[in-house]
Amino acid sequence: MYKQTFLITGGFFDGSSEGYIGKITLEQTSNRVLLSFTPLLITEPPAVELRVKNKGFAGGSINGNLLWICSSNQVLAYSLENFELIQTIDDPLFNDLHHVLAEENGLYVVNTGLESLDYFNYDGVLKERKFLTSEERNIFRINSTAEFRTFDSKPHFMHANHCSRSPEGNMLLTFVRQRRIVNLSDWSWASPEYSAPPHEGFIDHYAPKKMNCIWVSTVPGEVLACDPISHEVIKKWNLREKGVPPGWTRGLCILKHGFLVGTTKIRQTNADYYARWNSEETNKSETTVSYISFDEKQEAISVDVLGARNAKIFSILPFEKAHLPS
DSSP, rough: OEEEEEEEEEEESOOOOOOOEEEEEEESSOOOOOEEEEEEEEESSOGGOOOOOOTTTOOOOTTEEEEEOOOOOOOOEEEETTTOOEEEEOTTTTSEEEEEEEOSEEEEEEEETTTEEEOTTTTTTTEEEEEESOHHHHHHHHHTOOGGSOOOOOOOOEEEEEEHHHHHSOOOEETTTEEEETTTTTTTTTTTSSSEEEEEEEEEEEGGGGEEEEEEEEEETTEEEEOOOOOEEEEEEEEETOOOOOOEEEEHHHHHHHHEEEEEEETTTTHHHHHHHHHOOOOOOOOOEEESSSSTTTTEEEOOOSGGTEEEEEEEEEEOOSSOOO
């Protein structure tokens, strides 16, 4: 039997401000695949005055023995041993945070509401803030409210939602509005223009082609692997054609034999936006994590993720016991 475990992060569209951390278990035998979900932690962000309804936890990454994730306006570190809160990083200009990339020397925070990429050291000190829009617009947005952290900052011009590091050391930043990924070393495009808004944006190995690809999921339910140099689409999967229930697609983890992908149940408030790219009946929408094999003959396997609470999915991260102290 082959068994892997993964962490999943997200929140709820039920009027609360709680976030969750859960575990996905993938088991494969010679004749079947099993997928299961277990909630590990459901909790409010620590600062009562900064809690925002329907936000919960967004995207994150693992570094050492810590899971780094973000709420709407704080960066949080949870122990992988017992999922206790270890550290909180605050900044008065955090707003609608979407992702945290934990690297050896510090943290990159995708500050979607401020439209910036922020770099902090592990002592919580801001070392660099790279703005993505004009200085005039930055000043206007910051001065629009006395408490920027809980301010509704939409509309976003860029809506950056994810960052990653390429094998060459370049920082890649994914823009929903531009439907592309940018190489921040020279502000060149690092991907094709996708047909729908992309989530994620990272380079990983595509085993069937024996090559590295840049991977994204798109809002209406596609997963694409593209050549990072030519931007040619190497492979595209339509999740509905694979039998995955329709949903807002985010959360992607590439494996040697397939991938895990998250879909979030469509709500009335975003149904019109979703329908621009996908006309599927939204009453069939569910919040699930699905396993898609690279073997085209294998059917997709899906598991419910806190559907009774209208959960949403942000990150799916490999979780190995090697992360934990012996």
